[in-house]
Amino acid sequence: MKSRWAPIIKTMPRRGPLPNLEDYAKACAGFSWEEARRELAGLPGGGGLNIAYEAVDRHVDAGFGGRVAIRWIGKHGDVRDYTYAQLKILSDRFANVLGGLGIGKGDPVFALCGRIPELYIATLGSLKNRSVFCPLFSAFGPEPIRSRLSIGEAKLLVTTESLYNRKIAALRDSLPALQRVLIIRDGAVRGEEMAGTVDYDRAMEGASERFSISPTSPEDRALLHFTSGTTGFPKGAVHVHDAAVAHHATGRFALDMKPGDVFWCTADPGWVTGTSYGIIAPLTNGITNLVVESEFDPEQWLDILEREKVSVWYTAPTAIRMLMKGGAAPVKRRRYPALRLLASVGEALNPEAVVWGREAFGLPFHDNWWQTETGGIMISNFASMDVRPGSMGRPIPGIEAAIVRRTENGGAEEIREPDVQGELALRPGWPSMFRAYWNEPERYRQCFAGGFYLTGDLARRDEDGYFWFIGRSDDVIKSSGHLIGPFEVESALLEHEAVAEAAAIGVPDPVAGELVKAFVTLKPGYAGSPELQRGILGLARSRLGAAVAPKEIEFRSALPRTRSGKIMRRLLKAQALGLPEGDLSTLEVPS
Amino acid sequence: MSEPRKSGKDLKEAVLRILGEIAPDADLSRLKPDENLREALDIDSMDFxxxxxxxxxxxxxxxxxxxxxxxxxxxxxxxYLEAASKIPSSTPAPFGRFVA
Structure with a gap:
């Protein structure tokens, strides 16, 4: 099975210094997680391992407190630098604020805000306090926010005035576990005190700037990231402090982080990439992490790449394809002498985009693959390795990836011959593997079989060990790199008085990969009209937010169901794609 | 293909109509002229x-x-639309360009 895209051969001399991972085979042979763990300092006095200590304090202790840890670029163009020493003080203060509010070890602390400095301070401070930190995407509507706060039993929420008023205030009564809300002022409600909330600035001012991190076991819970499945509500993947070992090592191997680098990960911390690589990995590696508050804008992003002398850029297929729409000329108008690695994640990057990177920037995009559950990059194209456009690359040293088929007795067996499609699976045991779904042991158990973690992604491996993504084995939708559960979308649509049934699928889109499209049937007495379409769409948007709500709604007189009554999203998808509809023997024909 | 030049008011209405199709949940009557559209109307990159x-x-x-x-x-x-409508075009647009 040969790709029609020629490999991109990495020849000497290359731009910039030699990659950290110079020789793939050698790096794999000589790797152990125990040794990778020794790259981190550990808490002083043998107190265990704490992500925030590795990310911030240890650099200050080592005399690098004056380095810029975070360069923040606000949406109005304002720039603020935070050194490691400043970040230590601010995260210490935040940890003390939590303690003062009665929030302790293992307590879930949630954040709902844009990419503002306080988000990064809250993340690190919560980790120091050994609370479990869960950042939520601020573009979620009230319903995804409510379900995640509720499932994750949030005890404290950090948010802004405006988001609180728009999305939280009305939910407070339905969230009995939520004891405290810390409010970051953004001028939305000037001078007004908001009942039942605590002012962030005032709490920070009143807190001590010295905090001593208590002993932290590497297996203590640290982070909670929600992800979606085909059925049911979102599930919260739990990661532990030991995950920092993988964040750090993959930052070095896959993203080639080196001292002096300016690293820019465009993902929002509300998605796992934006935390593992938008906060933790660059900081444990002691480099400057660029944080850009505003959403994608082609001219502005290119300006930032040039002006900030970004050395490694980690972005997403949707952003790359949006840049491609504008052509290579705007990219070529600027100079990027510091830029030496372009990387992409979120969904499989199409080969055209990989190659376009070389045309526009003089560098190919390096795709990599991982999921919320894996906590860090698992399979990657490396700076030193030839790129096969369209492939996700080869496993990170220390990761054993396989293609498996599920067996009838609930097991899984490895497919060893190359180029056979199966489910992508990983041998458990890497440090950033999720340790649980919050309060859902059964759902967690179901992810493992035959000694593997089963990823739900279909893939093949070629004879040289490169993995190629094929599709999902379930019905989840991947839009702009974000996983969306159809059930969550359908539940919101069913709230509309006119909707009898709903089914949400992903339809192909040249920029987003997939867009959410919903098919609905109407209750008797309702007729499909553009007004009703807008009404249903409006309700879905107000409940779910733009990131999750459908972009298109189609009326149907009936939805295809199996004989057991399950709506067949796959059939709707096959119809939408104009594909063969497969075996329809279990289909109920609507009368 | 020429049609009377649209006024600022017509253009504003046209923009609001399109915004209403993309974000039917938004209360456009409360949209201030200088408010950031993406923030005020919860419009993401794909909506934009x-x-x-x-x-x-x-x-x-x-x-x-x-x-x-x-x-x-x-x-x-x-x-932006006003400025665009003042630039004469040699090739007629498929849906009728505003001609100065």
Whole structure:
């Protein structure tokens, strides 16, 4: 099975210094997680391992407190630098604020805000306090926010005035576990005190700037990231402090982080990439992490790449394809002498985009693959390795990836011959593997079989060990790199008085990969009209937010169901794609 | 293919109509002219792309990627469309360009 895209051969001399991972085979042979763990300092006095200590304090202790840890670029163009020493003080203060509010070890602390400095301070401070930190995407509507706060039993929420008023205030009564809300002022409600909330600035001012991190076991819970499945509500993947070992090592191997680098990960911390690589990995590696508050804008992003002398850029297929729409000329108008690695994640990057990177920037995009559950990059194209456009690359040293088929007795067996499609699976045991779904042991158990973690992604491996993504084995939708559960979308649509049934699928889109499209049937007495379409769409948007709500709604007189009554999203998808509809023997024909 | 030049008011109404199709949940009567559209109406990047392409298709004004930042607010959109309508075009747009 040969790709029609020629490999991109990495020849000497290359731009910039030699990659950290110079020789793939050698790096794999000589790797152990125990040794990778020794790259981190550990808490002083043998107190265990704490992500925030590795990310911030240890650099200050080592005399690098004056380095810029975070360069923040606000949406109005304002720039603020935070050194490691400043970040230590601010995260210490935040940890003390939590303690003062009665929030302790293992307590879930949630954040709902844009990419503002306080988000990064809250993340690190919560980790120091050994609370479990869960950042939520601020573009979620009230319903995804409510379900995640509720499932994750949030005890404290950090948010802004405006988001609180728009999305939280009305939910407070339905969230009995939520004891405290810390409010970051953004001028939305000037001078007004908001009942039942605590002012962030005032709490920070009143807190001590010295905090001593208590002993932290590497297996203590640290982070909670929600992800979606085909059925049911979102599930919260739990990661532990030991995950920092993988964040750090993959930052070095896959993203080639080196001292002096300016690293820019465009993902929002509300998605796992934006935390593992938008906060933790660059900081444990002691480099400057660029944080850009505003959403994608082609001219502005290119300006930032040039002006900030970004050395490694980690972005997403949707952003790359949006840049491609504008052509290579705007990219070529600027100079990027510091830029030496372009990387992409979120969904499989199409080969055209990989190659376009070389045309526009003089560098190919390096795709990599991982999921919320894996906590860090698992399979990657490396700076030193030839790129096969369209492939996700080869496993990170220390990761054993396989293609498996599920067996009838609930097991899984490895497919060893190359180029056979199966489910992508990983041998458990890497440090950033999720340790649980919050309060859902059964759902967690179901992810493992035959000694593997089963990823739900279909893939093949070629004879040289490169993995190629094929599709999902379930019905989840991947839009702009974000996983969306159809059930969550359908539940919101069913709230509309006119909707009898709903089914949400992903339809192909040249920029987003997939867009959410919903098919609905109407209750008797309702007729499909553009007004009703807008009404249903409006309700879905107000409940779910733009990131999750459908972009298109189609009326149907009936939805295809199996004989057991399950709506067949796959059939709707096959119809939408104009594909063969497969075996329809279990289909109920609507009368 | 020529039609009377649209006034600022017509252009504003056209922009609001398109925004209403993309974000039917938004209360457009409360949208201030200088408010950031993406924030005020909860419009994400994909919504914005659709907004730009609807402006192209329905108002016949091409919007290159590099101009997206000029469509940040309602007032900015109207200014952009007004300026675009003053540039004579040698090739008629499929849906009727505003001709000066």
């Amino acid at each position: 792309l659709r907004f730009a392409s609807k402006i192209e298709q329905e108002l016949g004004v091409p919007v290159p990627e590099s101009d997206y930042r000029k469509l940040g607010t309602l007032a900015a959109c109207v200014r």
